[in-house]
Amino acid sequence: MRSLLVIRMENIINDPDQATSGLFPEIMLEENGYQVQIADGDSSARVLRLLGEADAAVLDLPIEEIPEWEKLLSQSRPIPVLWWCSPQTASSSAEACETEIAIDGILTPSMRDRELHWALHFAAKQCMERQQWASERKQLQSRLEERKWIDMAKGILADMKNISEAEAYDLLRKKAMNERKRMVDVATAIVKAHQLLQS
Template identity: 55%
Template sequence: MRSLLVVDHPMTESELQSEQLSKKLTPKYILEAYGYQVIRANDEKKAELQMSSADALILHLPLDAVKAWGTKLLKQKTIPLLWWCSASTASLSLAFCEDDVPVDGILTPSMGEQELHWALHFGSKQCFERQQWLNERKQLEGRLEERKWIDMAKGILCKIKNISEAEAYDVLRKQAMNERKRMVDVATSIVKVYQILQDQK
């Protein structure tokens, strides 16, 4: 992980002056000093354009903005999202500490090179695990949805043909094999046709 996209929060005049005095505490300065390639963006369009070449997204923003920016940018590409917790972003985030913010790690200006390296490493690992969990959740939701259609179709077949659930399941399975379709597709067709017929009564 070498190319890091850093999104900074818009600064007031006084913050700009204090940043000039403490430039060595900025994410760009620190990360470049440790050998990382830093792509800096302070507006949405630039950040969206730079996402394709970034290995990680570092948001130097208050936590409420982290959630909004992170959600939008991570739709483009799945990469680790880390929060740069400086004195200014920490003080602006007090009201949002209980919010569900999708960060994979936290970086601070006081971290040394090795600490930063390991924080990025574990952030990357956390991102991968979160993505895997989301994929598994999506698959489970899909299976539940399929089960719902199959159960509805079984109920309809039981009612119309006056058969047991096991027999209705066999009818669905055989029909799916005959049509060379998935059982859920056959079940969905049965339910939809039944609903159309019921609406016409």
């Protein structure tokens, strides 16, 4: 991870003396060998354009604004998202911390070089795990949806043909094999045809 995109609201820090005190993430990151691009949080088009070149995004924003940026970033492409926790961005109320946000790590102005490198490393790892969990969740939801259609079709076939659900399942499986279709596709067709005939 070498290239980072810092996203901040233009008005978050107004005091130029804070730049020398290390409260800007880009100063600390550049001092530690990272390439940094800065994007004004008011321009989402620029953020998305710069995101294509970045290995991670650092949000220099109050915690209340993270969810909307997190959503925008996740729609673009999977990328580690870190929060720059400084006195300015952490000045929110305790209720803001209860908001569900999926950030992969936190950076602070007091971090030393090794702490910074490890935080970025673990953020990349956390991002990969988060993407894997999202993929597995999507697959499980898809399987549950397929199972629902198959169970409904089994019930319809069992009632119509006056057979057990096990026999209805075998009938459904054979029909899918004969038509060279997926079982869920055959089941969906049966359920929709039955619903059409019932209405």
